[in-house]
Amino acid sequence: MPEDSLKIGLDELWKRLSTSNSGSLLKKHLTPTVYEKLKDKVTDYGGSLADCIRSGCLHLKSHCGIYASDPDAYDVFSDVFYPVIKDYHGVQTLAHPKPDFGDLDNLGFGDLDPKNDFINSTRIRVGRSHANFGFPATSTKEDRLEMERMTVAALRTLRGELAGKYFPLSTMTPAVEKQMIQDHFLFRNDDPVLGDANGYDDWPAGRGIFFSNNKRFLVWLNEEDHLRIISMQEGGNLAEVWQRLVKGLTALEKKLTFAHHPKFGYLTFCPTNLGTTLRASVHIRIPNLSKKPDFKQICDKLNLQPRGIHGEHSESEGGVYDISNKRRMGLTEIDAIQEMRRGVEKIIELESNLRKTKK
Template identity: 25%
Template sequence: KSENILVPPDPMARFHLNRRSPDEEFPDLRRNATLMGQILTPAMYRRQFHRCTDSGVIFDDVIRPGLEEPGERCGPVSAGCVAGDAQSYILFCDFFDRVIEAYHKHKVDRSHSCLVLQGSEDLDRSYVLGCEMTIVRSVEDYCFPIHCSRGERRHNKNAGSFCLSFFDLPGQLHLLKDLDQEQQCALKLSPPSQFQLRTGAARDWPDARAVWLSDDNSLVVWINIEDHLKLVTTRHDADVAEAFKFIFLGVIYSQLRHPFIWKQQLGWLSSSPTEVGTGFRVRIKLRLKLLPTQRRLQDVLIRLRLHMVSTGTASTGVYTVSNAGTFGESEVALTQLVVDGVKLLVNMEKILEKNGDIDELVPSQK
């Protein structure tokens, strides 16, 4: 009897779910093109089936997005899963670790280099039109937006507002429920996406959702939109180094006022495994006319570990280049990765303008 007292209670015992056996409940993944669909096996499902986090997240909650949006074989691969809270990454680690490694393509590097950003000052301004940086952070002690309660979301909104009140940068907090359609358009706010609706991140919309905007429009902080906090800084020039310093100043201010969720093996956590590690994205806007028509471009981008999407019409030739992953390297290293990649892409564009051959510039496979 004394030994039983030492055994921690099973959170699943609090529920009386009318479920069958794991084999009977295993989903049909034959047409599933997500990483979840590629990784999940009946044996893995059996191991996760009877587990439950302290806040009530079960494994079926984790994989539901990929079952409702199975993806397409010819399209971009999505993770197909979400975490309801920080404990999900620990309790279901044998599943999440595989998804994270598959999406980010390499294992974590804990060196966190302190190298100074190099080469950003000589980006060619005739091709580079601007840059944007975003950082996602989750606040300690709260479930992620897909699983949190209405009260938790409101508390997190208050915590975010408290952090922002200490910024040196003047700005204003806007509650979504108080904004009319015209004001939402001015702030570039859009209705919840299908993904947010399917995962539950849009529950009770727009209750406790807010956006903080600096007076000079240089910094935007989204609260409870997709994540607890998302900081975005935008510059209409090529000064990547200044954007880097600026956004991390905002992160430091927030972190000093309320701790964020960080785990030793994963880094900074969010509900999506595609954002763990740094939660950091660098986006540089380019004008390219000839390079996008080259058949080897996608191979080049894969080798550079970059994404490139069109953000204009075919006639304008405007594209946005960003880091493909957020995991395994420091924020400085990821920024350097994008800067170096953009310089190579611009160099290729210049060679094509002179009817030259860019094959020799294609990087080796990493």
């Protein structure tokens, strides 16, 4: 994070936000009354309102605009976090169900594209936070190194197709770095919005990437969240990707304790990723459907989110889109996967029909 941004006090941050025309959820819900109520509060981790809103006040075009300084922040600053969470996730009440990953032996679905006509690859990721540790704004270098030590010890217990190797960013060789860039595994410290939320403090200490020997199971350490756990492979076999992710999660949970909240589900740094924290996506070839003027509305009705293949705000290439589930809160993990599965099947049906009409 730029050093001078840390020196900007809460009064100045509030002035910049309150006098702006920002369309962020932070600006919408941090009213003058709420600000006065929260401005002097501090969490048990030492987190302040300034820690939570700094990035959103410096980057007024942010959609959300607020990060949690630590797990306690969601309740200590509930007068702003609760309405932001309800607004973003489209839920009326904060009552997330208990985790449910489904019956892995009887999922009722398999490969969504067995003939490989549409789907290039399938990817599912979840975020996890270590219990009893702050998020970036309230974590020290020692905290990050301890979380790295704990996680690497757990990763070393993985067996079978989950077994692999951990690569710390601090000691990564140029050759390994080049390969990780080619594999699209490497994460960087180049997002100013995340940087001004303390996301890159003490970089690269405590940060690294684990991937299985077959490169289908990955774990990012201290990127944005403490852990980003990822299962992926080429093609459309959603069942295999899901089964691998859940097996990996189950194995890690035997060694690690993750932060969980009765109202929000699994806790993460950004309130947009609460609940299941789950994002299941496909890179899918839909050159005809994506040209329709109502393409985004079609996705909205299916609770899907279309993105370019290089992530949010990027463009499509050759009619290939990243299509993922939109909802993360108010439903179980298996429900989120099934919703994504049904949506992708409908997208394939619509694209298939358009291809037929062009012949």
